[in-house]
Amino acid sequence: MTRGRKPQQPELALAKGNPGKRKIVGLAAKQAPGSLVSPMKLSKAALAVWTDLIGDLERLNFVRPTDRYAFARYCRYMVRWIALDDAMKPGAETYWTETPHGKMKRLDPAFQALDRIDRRLEAYEIHFGMLPAARQQIMMRLSMAAPELPLGKPGDPVDQVSGHDDAGPIGILGQIH
Numbered sequence: 001m002t003r004g005r006k007p008q009q010p011e012l013a014l015a016k017g018n019p020g021k022r023k024i025v026g027l028a029a030k031q032a033p034g035s036l037v038s039p040m041k042l043s044k045a046a047l048a049v050w051t052d053l054i055g056d057l058e059r060l061n062f063v064r065p066t067d068r069y070a071f072a073r074y075c076r077y078m079v080r081w082i083a084l085d086d087a088m089k090p091g092a093e094t095y096w097t098e099t100p101h102g103k104m105k106r107l108d109p110a111f112q113a114l115d116r117i118d119r120r121l122e123a124y125e126i127h128f129g130m131l132p133a134a135r136q137q138i139m140m141r142l143s144m145a146a147p148e149l150p151l152g153k154p155g156d157p158v159d160q161v162s163g164h165d166d167a168g169p170i171g172i173l174g175q176i177h
Contacts, residue, residue, distance in 0.1 A: 038075075039068045045082075046075040053130075062129040062138060074124040077117050084114040 008016075010024050036054055038047065054071065057063040063071055093111045097104050126134040 036063070036065060036068055036071075038072050040072050042072060042075060043079060045079045046072075049075040049078045057128055057130075060129065061142075062135075067128070070124065071128065074121065074128070077121050077124070081114065081117045081121055084110060084117065088114060 013024050036058060038050055042050060050072070053075075054063065057071075088108075088110060093108055094105050095108055097106055122131075125131050129135045129138045
């Protein structure tokens with residue numbers, strides 16, 4: 001058993017500014033936000049998507065070095081989606097064909113490809129927290145992982161977390177025996 005104060009988590013000590021200026025034990029060497037390099041050769045357009053987004057995602061801790069390949073794929077898909085979206089003319093989602101059974105309206109193959117890529121992009125955006133609902137879920141999971149934050153713990157009653165007394169309707173009903 002060690003004596004003295006219980007050591008703080010390295011991230012918390014760093015967030016406080018490390019006033020003692022001692023070496024923070026357990027702090028992994030972190031790269032500056034936006035310093036992740038693509039693990040594969042990307043086109044200029046895909047590299048532009050990478051550099052546009054990677055800094056913010058790193059700063060929010062939504063992407064780690066192990067996510068580089070997945071994020072590189074996201075950048076490639078985004079470039080393809082932009083190209084297909086630019087090529088699609090308004091109202092060109094369908095076309096008419098003549099069959100032995102009569103005229104038939106069909107989906108354009110370019111539109112189908114655009115839709116498939118759109119679904120893949122959405123899955124990546126959820127994974128990387130690029131959509132508001134996904135970001136909220138990630139933040140909620142982070143708050144549950146760090147119980148020292150004043151957000152409360154899962155299962156705590158709302159009144160205890162917020163510090164309000166039991167004067168509300170639920171509190172009054174709870175007092176009736």
